[in-house]
Amino acid sequence: MNQMPTRRSATDLDWDRVRRWGIYAGLTMAFLSSIGMVESLDKRLIVDPILSLGFLALLWVPVAFGYAATYEEAKEGMAAPEKGERDLIGGLAAGLIGGLFFVAFIAIADAVDLRGVFPRIGPALIDLLTFGRGTAVGGLLWLMISGLLGMFGGLLHVLPVRVRRAVTNALTAVFLVALVEIAVVDIFESLRLTVISDWIYAKNGGVTIAGAIVVGALAALSSVRSEGDAVVRFRTRYATMEGDERKRFNLIAGAVGLVLAVVLPMVLGGLTNELLANVGLFLLMALGLNLVVGYAGLLDLGYVAFFAVGAYTTAILTSPLSPKWTPMLTLDFFSIEGWVVMVVVVAVAALSGLVVGTPVIRLRGDYLAIVTLGFGEIVRILFLSDWLAPAFGGAQGIRNIPAAVAGPAEINGTKPQTIFYLVVIFVGIAVYVAWRLYHSRIGRAWAALREDEDVAEAMGVETTKMKLLAFITGAILASFGGMIFAVKVGSVFPSSFKLIVSIIVLVIVIVGGMGSIPGVVVGSLVLIGILGGPTQPGLLAEFGEFKLLIYGALLVFMMLRRPEGLWPSVQRQRELHQEEILQDAWLKAEAAADSAGER
Amino acid sequence: MSDRVPVLEFRNVHTHYGPVHILKDVSMQIFPGELVCLLGGNASGKTTTLKTILGMVVPSSGDVLVDGEVMTGRPTADVVMRGISMVPENRRLFKRMTVKENLEIGAYLRDDDDVEEDMEKVFDMFPRVKERLGQKAGTLSGGEQQMVAVGRALMSRPKLLLMDEPSMGLAPILVQQNFDIIEQINDAGMTVFMVEQNANMALSIADRGYVLQTGQIVLEDTAENLLANEDLRRAYLGQAD
Numbered sequence: 001m002n003q004m005p006t007r008r009s010a011t012d013l014d015w016d017r018v019r020r021w022g023i024y025a026g027l028t029m030a031f032l033s034s035i036g037m038v039e040s041l042d043k044r045l046i047v048d049p050i051l052s053l054g055f056l057a058l059l060w061v062p063v064a065f066g067y068a069a070t071y072e073e074a075k076e077g078m079a080a081p082e083k084g085e086r087d088l089i090g091g092l093a094a095g096l097i098g099g100l101f102f103v104a105f106i107a108i109a110d111a112v113d114l115r116g117v118f119p120r121i122g123p124a125l126i127d128l129l130t131f132g133r134g135t136a137v138g139g140l141l142w143l144m145i146s147g148l149l150g151m152f153g154g155l156l157h158v159l160p161v162r163v164r165r166a167v168t169n170a171l172t173a174v175f176l177v178a179l180v181e182i183a184v185v186d187i188f189e190s191l192r193l194t195v196i197s198d199w200i201y202a203k204n205g206g207v208t209i210a211g212a213i214v215v216g217a218l219a220a221l222s223s224v225r226s227e228g229d230a231v232v233r234f235r236t237r238y239a240t241m242e243g244d245e246r247k248r249f250n251l252i253a254g255a256v257g258l259v260l261a262v263v264l265p266m267v268l269g270g271l272t273n274e275l276l277a278n279v280g281l282f283l284l285m286a287l288g289l290n291l292v293v294g295y296a297g298l299l300d301l302g303y304v305a306f307f308a309v310g311a312y313t314t315a316i317l318t319s320p321l322s323p324k325w326t327p328m329l330t331l332d333f334f335s336i337e338g339w340v341v342m343v344v345v346v347a348v349a350a351l352s353g354l355v356v357g358t359p360v361i362r363l364r365g366d367y368l369a370i371v372t373l374g375f376g377e378i379v380r381i382l383f384l385s386d387w388l389a390p391a392f393g394g395a396q397g398i399r400n401i402p403a404a405v406a407g408p409a410e411i412n413g414t415k416p417q418t419i420f421y422l423v424v425i426f427v428g429i430a431v432y433v434a435w436r437l438y439h440s441r442i443g444r445a446w447a448a449l450r451e452d453e454d455v456a457e458a459m460g461v462e463t464t465k466m467k468l469l470a471f472i473t474g475a476i477l478a479s480f481g482g483m484i485f486a487v488k489v490g491s492v493f494p495s496s497f498k499l500i501v502s503i504i505v506l507v508i509v510i511v512g513g514m515g516s517i518p519g520v521v522v523g524s525l526v527l528i529g530i531l532g533g534p535t536q537p538g539l540l541a542e543f544g545e546f547k548l549l550i551y552g553a554l555l556v557f558m559m560l561r562r563p564e565g566l567w568p569s570v571q572r573q574r575e576l577h578q579e580e581i582l583q584d585a586w587l588k589a590e591a592a593a594d595s596a597g598e599r
Numbered sequence: 600m601s602d603r604v605p606v607l608e609f610r611n612v613h614t615h616y617g618p619v620h621i622l623k624d625v626s627m628q629i630f631p632g633e634l635v636c637l638l639g640g641n642a643s644g645k646t647t648t649l650k651t652i653l654g655m656v657v658p659s660s661g662d663v664l665v666d667g668e669v670m671t672g673r674p675t676a677d678v679v680m681r682g683i684s685m686v687p688e689n690r691r692l693f694k695r696m697t698v699k700e701n702l703e704i705g706a707y708l709r710d711d712d713d714v715e716e717d718m719e720k721v722f723d724m725f726p727r728v729k730e731r732l733g734q735k736a737g738t739l740s741g742g743e744q745q746m747v748a749v750g751r752a753l754m755s756r757p758k759l760l761l762m763d764e765p766s767m768g769l770a771p772i773l774v775q776q777n778f779d780i781i782e783q784i785n786d787a788g789m790t791v792f793m794v795e796q797n798a799n800m801a802l803s804i805a806d807r808g809y810v811l812q813t814g815q816i817v818l819e820d821t822a823e824n825l826l827a828n829e830d831l832r833r834a835y836l837g838q839a840d
Contacts, residue, residue: 253820441707451693458653458687460679460708460755 010085013070015093021069022094025150026101028061033105036120037546039128044542045206045504046178051207052544054128054500056175062098062146066091066153087154095150096143110135138597166220173219174212179530180538181205186269262426265417273416275529277488280423281481283524285501286508287430288477289519293506294515294569295443296470297450299369301502302376305356306349306475308383308497310482315349315398315492316391317341322398324391331404331487338405346477352379353475357468364453376502384494397493404487413488422487426480434517437473446470500534500548507551511558515563522567604667605630605798606759606790607652607683609624612661614644614651614814621647622658623814629792633787636793636801636822639811640830645660645794646688649761652792653685654678657726666758677807680708682758689768690748694737698728701736705754714754721750742773749780760784762793766800777803 032038042054051059054160070090072081084163114121130138156164177184181201188197200211207215241249261348265273285307292300316322316330318341332338383392392398403412404422411418437443445466448456457463486492504527512523531547532538543550558565605628614622620646629635636738639645650656652663662671665681684705693701702721706714722729731739736747745765752760762781766774774797774799782804785791795801802808802822810818810831818831825831 405689444700444703445707447696447700448693448707449694452691454655455687455691455693456704457655457675458679458685459704459751461704462674462676 001273008082008084008086008093010089013086013090013093014072018069018090018094019097021065022097022150023101025061025065025094025098025146026105028065029058029098029102029146030105032057032061032131033102033125034109034118034121035546035549039120039125040545041542042128043205044540045202046175047204047212048202048204048208050209053540055325059145059149062095062149063153065098066094066150067156068153069094069150070154070157073272082143083158085158087157088151089154091154092147092151095147095153098150099143099146102146103142106130106139106142107135162224165223167531169223170216170220174207174216176283177211177215178207181207182539183268183272183275186272187267189269189397190267261421265420268417269415270285273420275536275538277416277419277423278533278538279524279528280420280427281484282505282508282533283521284423284430284481284484285478286426286512286520286524287427287434287506288474288481289505290515290517291434291437291446291477291511292470292474293509294520295438295450296446296467298467298470299365299372300358300471301369301373301499301506302379303372303474303505304479304497304499304501305376305379306352306478307482307501308379308486308492308494309349309352309475310479311486311492311496312344312383312392312398312482313345313479314341314483314486315401317344317482318486319398319401321400323389330402331483333404333406335405342483345483346476349475349479350472353472354468356475357471361464361467373499373502376499380494380499383497397491397495399491401486401490401492413490419484419488422484426484430477430480431517433473438517442466443470496535498534504528504534504551507555511554511565513568516565516567516569519565519567523565526566527554603630605664606666607792608662608664608667609648610662611652612651612663614647614656615659616647616656621814622651624661625811625814625816627809627816627819629790631758631790632785632788633807634781634791634793634805636704636795636805636808637811638798638801638808638825639813640796640834642813643811645811646763647814649685649763649794652678652683652761664835674706676708679755682756683759683761684752684755684757684759685763686748686752688763690741690744692736692739692744692747692751695735696731698736698739699732699749700826701747702728702754705751708755717754721753724753725750729807741769742776745780748815748832750783753784757789759790759792762791762795764771764794764796766795766797774800798825798831 037057038054039433040054042052044053045051045522046053046056068088074080106126109121110126110130112476126135129142133141159167177200185197185201188194200207200215202208238249264276268276284559285303288306289300289303291473292298292303314331316325318329318331320326320328328343329337331341356372356375360368360375363371374425382388383397384395386394403410405411406422409418411422413419437446445456445461448459448461449463449466453463485496489496508523508527509520510523511527512521513519528536528538530538530540531543531550532541537544607627607629609625611626612622612625613620625644625648627635627637629645637645647656651658654663654670654673654677657672662669664670665678665683668681670678670681693704696704702718703714706717719740727743728746728750731743731747739747749760765777765781769777778800781791781793785804793801793805798808802825805822807821808819808825809816810825818825818828820828
């Protein structure tokens with residue numbers, strides 16, 4: 001069984017692939033430049049003064065595409081592809097081809113005025129892209145940079161695993177440290193340790209060179225010491241924990257989380273708190289949608305409707321400017337009035353879940369998605385309509401929603417800390433509810449429903465009831481999100497409840513991992529925390545206008561490469577890697593048969 | 600026989616899908632402990648009959664009785680609760696759920712504490728199922744899947760087990776094994792109602808049989824008589840005269 005890998009020459013490459021990925025790289029860089037990404041993001045520095053976010057948006061391309069150009073699949077049962085100087089050559093070639101295309105793009109942009117069609121391609125961009133040294137020198141520089149970075153991408157295949165991990169970890173760490181700049185500065189400021197933050201971060205933003213070197217070195221060192229991927233290790237460890245140990249771990253994790261949730265808002269500044277509150281708000285909705293889509297398998301594209309219903313109900317109950325009904329209740333969590341508000345919000349949400357759910361319950365798959373999409377829009381348009389304006393204020397919406405009250409504390413958007421605390425409490429409730437439901441008879445019924453509706457029904461699962469229950473629970477969680485949103489913003493307008501909200505919440509669930517609670521948490525942190533929500537800025541606030549492009553690209557990438565999400569539920573992982581599992585089982589059986597035969 | 604209460608009875612049942620008349624005046628009785636088969640070709644209304652029993656399709660006239668009680672129009676969950684359970688055509692396990700989860704869904708409507716005990720009974724009958732408990736149902740072989748499907752149906756503690764085309768999609772040796780299982784369950788006292796195209800196989804283990812043709816019961820007799828029936832032999836047993 002010992003196959004000697006045949007020696008391959010340094011040029012024995014899939015040249016077709018190299019050429020293809022090289023062209024892709026060039027086109028991607030040209031595309032990113034022509035939509036103005038490089039220019040707009042150039043103001044945000046990652047490493048001061050050598051690297052801005054704008055250039056990072058270009059420079060990752062040759063690395064990633066150089067890596068892809070020389071990627072060879074390790075096939076089961078075959079000798080592993082032999083790595084060597086060949087990969088460096090392939091990466092270099094792909095980088096050079098990409099660079100060539102990109103330089104051609106710069107030259108054309110310089111020679112022809114394209115501003116009529118591409119308003120972002122102007123002299124400023126050319127100047128930026130050629131480093132202010134003219135097309136000839138700039139072009140040569142780009143060829144060099146692109147080629148070297150492509151070679152670096154190819155090199156990643158050749159490096160021993162440990163070294164590769166050290167390199168990638170160091171780069172990721174520097175990027176992450178630059179990413180969370182505002183939060184870290186906040187924390188160090190409240191701890192009166194500005195000495196440290198001033199040393200790590202430069203005055204005009206970004207990590208200082210010395211800071212980058214230290215951070216990178218620390219990250220590289222820590223990865224060299226550890227074995228394998230920390231997250232994977234943690235997850236395997238967690239999965240193998242027995243009852244008591246797991247309980248203890250959950251308890252400790254919960255306590256740490258609680259302490260963090262209490263302490264963090266105090267040491268963080270307004271901007272970071274605002275950001276975390278947004279993350280929590282979307283997390284709350286994503287947890288709700290996860291019940292509907294991830295657990296029960298009902299694709300709901302109109303989920304924003306319930307968010308809107310929650311927000312409007314709160315507005316009507318509390319605002320003195322509500323056009324028709326003005327009960328002017330105070331959302332005081334320590335008094336009957338506040339509980340009345342919450343009960344009404346829940347009741348209205350449940351009712352709307354029922355109203356939307358009942359007619360669509362017989363529809364499946366695509367049809368369900370299309371109809372719920374319509375319902376979501378109907379709700380927004382109803383709130384916007386002149387017909388219902390006497391009750392909901394039409395396009396003007398409802399303003400002057402007063403702060404919520406908890407004992408002596410006032411909760412409103414001007415004090416993002418308070419909103420953050422409120423969000424944390426509701427997210428806690430939502431996580432608990434989702435977790436309990438998942439492990440209950442209802443969760444099992446949802447799983448069966450998702451797998452095979454007909455058989456589930458034949459086993460006695462009350463399919464209609466269970467589907468409605470999923471819709472209603474999801475609606476209630478979204479309405480809490482809406483309630484907090486109304487209090488936070490202080491006013492509600494129909495334009496806050498566009499289709500894009502539904503889509504972004506769905507993307508969180510998909511990218512995070514359908515049916516997985518930790519996945520949804522990770523999804524919200526990554527998407528809302530880093531990229532930002534539909535109107536809310538994230539850590540990379542500069543992404544603003546490119547947010548949807550990145551959302552889309554991320555979604556496509558995830559669907560192709562990691563359809564189970566960032567942190568999948570055990571069940572989903574099973575579903576999507578069924579074939580591999582089957583193949584493993586088959587191979588194992590073969591091996592067992594072989595060894596039995598040898599004996 | 601007539602003094603006993605049938606586990607399942609069809610009284611002049613007519614079923615429509617929209618305007619299309621599927622079951623036409625079907626009357627049947629299945630008594631406790633019997634193994635009855637319903638024979639019929641494609642599109643004869645076999646699956647509709649099962650759906651009607653389970654209340655997934657409501658008859659347009661006539662009644663379905665379980666233990667002498669009219670169940671027409673009652674939801675499926677009620678019918679399952681009364682002790683009727685089905686092994687679907689092609690087994691249709693919840694493929695991505697574990698074997699254990701599949702069995703648990705079978706006991707979905709039960710709220711007593713003996714579920715574990717019944718699971719042990721399933722393991723006694725099919726020791727293989729116990730070995731596969733934590734495995735995804737979709738990774739099992741066809742024969743194992745059949746065992747899980749039967750086990751899942753038994754988990755609801757049924758009085759009457761419905762089998763939808765147990766020979767469908769299985770290799771001949773597995774078909775034989777499958778019919779052995781059915782016979783074994785029936786010998787243990789379970790009433791079985793089996794829908795089959797493979798008349799020869801079905802009649803070899805059944806007590807009685809009904810023959811369904813384009814929605815009508817055209818023949819009804821003991822298994823021996825049906826096996827000897829010339830018309831049936833021509834129609835189903837592939838024997839040219």
